Amino acid sequence: MAKKSSIQKEMKKGKLIEKYNKKRLEIKQQIKSVNNFKQQIYLQKQLQTLPRNSSKIRLRNRCWLTGRSRGFYRHFGISRHVLRELSHQCLLPGVRKSSW
Known part of the structure; x- marks a missing residue:
């Protein structure tokens, strides 16, 4: 935060x-x-x-959830940490963990 x-x-x-x-x-x-x-x-x-x-x-762009300014994803408006947490909880539509 x-x-x-x-x-x-x-x-x-x-x-x-x-x-x-x-x-x-x-x-x-x-x-x-x-x-x-x-x-x-x-x-x-x-x-x-x-x-x-x-x-x-x-x-400066900031995450709307944590206020973090670095690692900001514009498409979602959140930082990379929050993106990872929300995607693991399946709260972001169309985002899933990649495996190859």
Whole structure:
């Protein structure tokens, strides 16, 4: 189980991303459309004034059951440990232990 503080940080980042997503996209669109170099620099500075954690790249995928960030399977939304446990208990449809 991950620390509760790290899980809360990720939730806080998610809220910031939702809050500043529209503004960030508008500024990026303006940067692409402007031909004037000085105007581009001004828009880049505006983009840099936004909080760092409001960028999507700062968000980390976490297991919804344990909060573990490593070994994350996107298709299921869980970590590898939980995937193994749930598949052995036959709780994941279409997943079974392989043997050859």
